[in-house]
Amino acid sequence: MSYYLIAPQITVAGFAVAVIMLDLFVKQKRLLPIVSVVGLLGGLGASIALWGQTETGFTNVLSVDRLAIFFSVIFCGAAALVVLASRDYVRNNFSRFEGEYYALIMLSVVGMMFLAAARDLIAIYVSLELVGISLYILAAFGRDGKSSEAGLKYLLLGGVASAVLIYGMAVVFGITGQTSLAGIYQAVAAAGLGLDNGMLLLGVVFIIAGFGFKIASIPFQMWVPDVYEGAPTTVTAFLSVASKAAGFVVLIRIFLEAFGQDLAIVSGWAMIFAVLAVLSMTIGNVAAIVQTNIKRMLGYSSIAQAGYLMVGLAAVSKTIGAGVTDPEVLFGPTGLLFYIGCYGFANLGVFIAVIAISNKIKSDSIADYAGIGHRAPVIALAMSICLVSLIGLPPAAGFLAKFYLFNTAVHHGLTWLVVIAVLNTAISAYYYFRVVKVAWFGTSTSQEAVPSGWGLRFALGISVAGVLVLFFYPSGVLDIARSAAEAVSGIALSAP
Amino acid sequence: MAVDIAFWILAAIAVVSAVAVVTLRDVFRAAIFLILCFFTTAGIFVTLNADFLAAMQVLVYIGAVAILLIFAILFTRDVQQGNPSNKLKVPAAIVGVVLLGVMVSSAVTFGWPESVYLPELADTADIGQRLFSENGYVVPVQIAGLMLLAAAIGAIVLMREK
Numbered sequence: 001m002s003y004y005l006i007a008p009q010i011t012v013a014g015f016a017v018a019v020i021m022l023d024l025f026v027k028q029k030r031l032l033p034i035v036s037v038v039g040l041l042g043g044l045g046a047s048i049a050l051w052g053q054t055e056t057g058f059t060n061v062l063s064v065d066r067l068a069i070f071f072s073v074i075f076c077g078a079a080a081l082v083v084l085a086s087r088d089y090v091r092n093n094f095s096r097f098e099g100e101y102y103a104l105i106m107l108s109v110v111g112m113m114f115l116a117a118a119r120d121l122i123a124i125y126v127s128l129e130l131v132g133i134s135l136y137i138l139a140a141f142g143r144d145g146k147s148s149e150a151g152l153k154y155l156l157l158g159g160v161a162s163a164v165l166i167y168g169m170a171v172v173f174g175i176t177g178q179t180s181l182a183g184i185y186q187a188v189a190a191a192g193l194g195l196d197n198g199m200l201l202l203g204v205v206f207i208i209a210g211f212g213f214k215i216a217s218i219p220f221q222m223w224v225p226d227v228y229e230g231a232p233t234t235v236t237a238f239l240s241v242a243s244k245a246a247g248f249v250v251l252i253r254i255f256l257e258a259f260g261q262d263l264a265i266v267s268g269w270a271m272i273f274a275v276l277a278v279l280s281m282t283i284g285n286v287a288a289i290v291q292t293n294i295k296r297m298l299g300y301s302s303i304a305q306a307g308y309l310m311v312g313l314a315a316v317s318k319t320i321g322a323g324v325t326d327p328e329v330l331f332g333p334t335g336l337l338f339y340i341g342c343y344g345f346a347n348l349g350v351f352i353a354v355i356a357i358s359n360k361i362k363s364d365s366i367a368d369y370a371g372i373g374h375r376a377p378v379i380a381l382a383m384s385i386c387l388v389s390l391i392g393l394p395p396a397a398g399f400l401a402k403f404y405l406f407n408t409a410v411h412h413g414l415t416w417l418v419v420i421a422v423l424n425t426a427i428s429a430y431y432y433f434r435v436v437k438v439a440w441f442g443t444s445t446s447q448e449a450v451p452s453g454w455g456l457r458f459a460l461g462i463s464v465a466g467v468l469v470l471f472f473y474p475s476g477v478l479d480i481a482r483s484a485a486e487a488v489s490g491i492a493l494s495a496p
Numbered sequence: 497m498a499v500d501i502a503f504w505i506l507a508a509i510a511v512v513s514a515v516a517v518v519t520l521r522d523v524f525r526a527a528i529f530l531i532l533c534f535f536t537t538a539g540i541f542v543t544l545n546a547d548f549l550a551a552m553q554v555l556v557y558i559g560a561v562a563i564l565l566i567f568a569i570l571f572t573r574d575v576q577q578g579n580p581s582n583k584l585k586v587p588a589a590i591v592g593v594v595l596l597g598v599m600v601s602s603a604v605t606f607g608w609p610e611s612v613y614l615p616e617l618a619d620t621a622d623i624g625q626r627l628f629s630e631n632g633y634v635v636p637v638q639i640a641g642l643m644l645l646a647a648a649i650g651a652i653v654l655m656r657e658k
Contacts, residue, residue: 006635013642020649061635096656100649107646114639126636130643137650151654177609191609198602 005053005064008046008072009113015039016106023099033090033455036083036102040109044076047113060180061120066487068117070337070480071249075112078241078344079105081462084455085352086234088359093232094141101141105238108134112246119257121169121179124250128165128214131246132158135239139231150230157223158213165210171203181258189261195268204269207254208276214247215306216299218279228299233358236295237351240302241344248309248340252333255313256488266316274314274417280307281424289431293364294354297431298347301390304428305343308402311421312336315409330485332412335405337481342389342397342470349386349463352456353379360450366435370442376450378457380439382464387432389467392425397470404478503543510536524569531562548623 003010019035047069083102090098111130118124136158140151173179176187188200195201212220228236259265284304291297315332354364356379361368373380389396392403402425406418452460470477513536516529534557541550626632 017645058630058635061633097653100653104646104649107642107649110642111639114635120636122633123636123639126639126643130639130646133643133650134646137646137653140654174608175606197606198598199606202599202602 002058005050005058005062006114006117008043008050008076009110011046012039012043012076012106012113013110015042016103016110019103019106020099023103029091029095029098030087032098032102033083033087036106037080039106040076040080040083043109043113044073044080047072047076060182061123062114062117063119064117066480066484067249067253068113070484071116071245072113074245074340074344075109075116075242078245078348079109079238081348081352081459082234082238084459085237085355087455088453089232089234089355092359094143097141101138104134104138108138108238109242112242115246116249116253118250119181119253121173121181124254125162125166125169128246128250129162131243132162135235135243138235138238139227141235142230142232146230147232148230150227154223154227154231161210161213161220164206168203168206168210171199171206175200175203181254184258185261188259188265194262194264196264201268204259205272208251208269208272211247211251212276215244215251215309216280216303217276217306217310218283218303221280221284221303224299224303225296228302229293229295229364233295233351233355233364236298237348237355240298240351241347244302244306244309245340245344248336251313252336252485253488256333270314270316273310274414277307277310277314277417278420280304280310281421282307285424285427285431288428291431292366294366294369294435295364297366297435298350298354301428301432302347304424305347305390307424308405308421309336309339309343311405311409311414311417312339314417315405315412315414330482331408332405333485333488334478334482335401335408337484338474338478339401339405341477341481342401342467345463345466345470346386346389346396346398349460349467350383350390352460352463353383353386356452356456356460357450359452360448366438369435369438371439371444372442372450373440375444375446375448376452379450379452379460382460383439384436385464386467387436389471391429391432393429395468395471397467397474400471400474499543503540506536506539506543510540524566527562527565527569530565531558534558534562548620 015035015038018039019032022035023029023032050064051066051069053064083105086101090101094101108131111127111134114127115124115131118127136151136155139154140148142148142150169179172184175191175193176184178184178187193200195204209220213223216224228240231239255269259269281304284300284302284307288297288300288304291300312332312335315335357369357372357376358364360376361372385396389398392398392401402421406421409415409418409421510533513529513532517526517533520526520529534553538550538553538558541547541553627637628634
């Protein structure tokens with residue numbers, strides 16, 4: 001019996017049900033976010049406790065390796081910060097459904113944790129749908145028409161993406177006769193197939209399209225601006241970090257475990273990711289410049305960030321799997337993991353500040369942020385630090401993350417990609433700094449301070465601390481990221 | 497041979513009815529054709545010796561999904577205006593046809609591996625073992641259960657008075 005391997009998922013799911021029950025029987029609604037945070041921290045602790053165990057469990061369906069644990073920690077941590085930050089927002093906006101709100105966030109975290117551990121197409125798909133359905137509902141949680149529109153749009157486009165994904169999976173299954181990633185690796189290698197084979201290419205492209213929707217990569221990004229703008233801000237914060245990370249963990253696992261047979265295949269899909277990275281960075285950044293709504297701007301910014309992240313998937317120029325001992329293979333994925341950590345802290349920090357400010361000024365327009373630096377200096381300072389990290393300037397973690405990732409890409413002969421990425425970083429500085437400028441140098445009509453609860457302040461503090469700590473002491477997290485990346489290819493090495 | 501003929505007839509009906517679902521203006525008629533499409537798919541499963549799957553297809557898709565769909569149409573006004581068209585009809589058709597061409601041509605030219613095993617006579621006990629044993633798909637089944645929980649919560653939340 002290896003049920004202890006899914007202890008984190010069981011913990012969080014159990015607390016999700018407990019929150020719904022408490023909501024029914026307890027008058028004190030302020031208990032709910034506390035219970036949710038306890039559950040999420042329980043899941044986080046249980047994940048960390050599993051670090052280093054070697055049993056894979058449930059034969060090829062799940063593998064609780066270091067990659068899965070790395071991402072489980074990100075999911076639980078991001079969800080806990082979002083829950084802390086949404087206490088006041090939830091009470092102001094949808095007080096009748098507090099319990100359901102927290103329970104759905106936790107259920108989607110359960111789905112993401114399963115997604116991080118799944119190494120079988122069926123398990124991957126079912127987990128993805130659990131994440132998807134929870135998020136569709138959360139996006140429609142607000143009381144205004146925009147939120148309903150966001151939920152419906154997300155549901156319909158998400159349904160199309162799921163259909164494309166499952167078609168791709170069906171094609172891959174038809175070619176190999178296997179649903180487990182290790183089995184697919186073996187079958188493709190045995191048949192000597194490559195991406196010059198039309199059918200395998202079709203399957204791979206469809207799978208990338210399905211997850212491209214999740215990570216908000218161009219050209220699968222059309223839902224992002226409307227959903228980011230319409231969904232409740234707390235949900236947008238969760239979407240922009242956790243949902244994106246969930247998409248990336250599956251991409252890492254599928255492509256490193258199932259499609260690393262020979263150099264032709266590896267460089268084939270790495271080139272697809274390189275092209276998508278260029279498109280996402282460039283279009284995302286250029287479109288972000290003209291936005292006047294901060295949530296839409298952050299939506300386009302998250303598209304651009306997905307582009308930078310995909311550089312990590314493109315920077316793979318060697319065979320992965322059997323007999324490979326060259327550690328260089330893992331530099332790209334390691335950089336990606338580190339970048340996701342830095343991006344997660346910075347983006348959550350910005351969104352938590354936006355939650356606090358929009359609670360007060362009831363507007364998401366960037367122009368209304370004028371002079372917010374004088375009304376709420378601490379929140380505005382925290383937001384500025386996180387925006388600086390998103391640009392990739394010191395002294396924030398984003399600088400090191402970009403430096404490491406781009407350095408790796410140059411190492412793998414992708415200098416052209418890095419040149420484009422650096423140009424894009426310069427473009428992005430314009431619209432990120434515009435928010436900072438408006439906040440500090442604009443003049444506000446009102447001088448009222450911006451109130452914030454202890455939960456929100458605590459979550460904001462953790463985010464900023466994360467951004468700074470990862471800049472000054474990156475080596476610990478980089479080691480963890482490297483060991484997580486090793487785990488996934490190690491599985492491929494010992495595939496049956 | 498008889499199985500081949502049955503397959504081609506069923507496949508042709510399935511494709512025609514699927515096209516009818518997306519082209520008919522009247523949503524109710526589209527739903528009826530959707531049922532026909534589900535039914536022929538069940539027939540194809542029978543020709544592949546997947547009896548259990550065929551029964552499930554009829555029970556779940558026709559018995560539950562299609563009936564639910566028809567109820568939803570009954571409760572919705574302005575059904576005749578359904579299935580609207582839009583300005584992107586022509587580009588969408590071009591992209592669709594090109595994609596279909598690529599898919600069909602690569603599927604036809606690809607040498608699909610044939611299974612060396614005879615189709616198993618999948619009895620219910622066997623499928624149960626696959627689904628619920630620890631070496632099978634017990635975890636995905638549990639995840640599907642959580643998915644239903646999330647969907648049920650969602651139905652409650654979205655049905656509230658705004």
